[in-house]
Amino acid sequence: MKTRSWKVYGVEGHRQSESFCKSLKYDFSNEKEGIRIIEVENADKTGTNEYSIIRITRDTAKECAKELDGQLSDGIFENSRIGKIEEIL
Structure with missing residues (x-):
């Protein structure tokens, strides 16, 4: 099991539209896809x-x-204008 985290900014000069939504957590884990x-x-x-x-x-x-x-293109951020993406180490 591996966990990675990223900061997803809005396009330059704009706030991240997703950030106005409530924080969330989904667990789609199953036998077929794993964790x-x-x-x-x-x-x-x-x-x-x-x-x-x-x-x-x-x-x-x-x-x-x-x-x-996948989350950037047609998931959680599909309706957001994405800017810089920076991994949190």
Whole structure:
């Protein structure tokens, strides 16, 4: 099991629209896909609308990165204008 986290900023000069939503946690884990947990911390936890923090737990680091790509394109951030993405180490 591996957990990776990223700050997802809004496009330059704009706040991250997702950050205005309530923070959330989904656990889609099952026997077929293995561990699949997605957490998003928004302004109600971070205190800022500059970015949201997405924390992804999967079986491998590579699966975490692939999940992030999916969440940016047609998942949690699909209706957001994405700027800088920075991994939190």
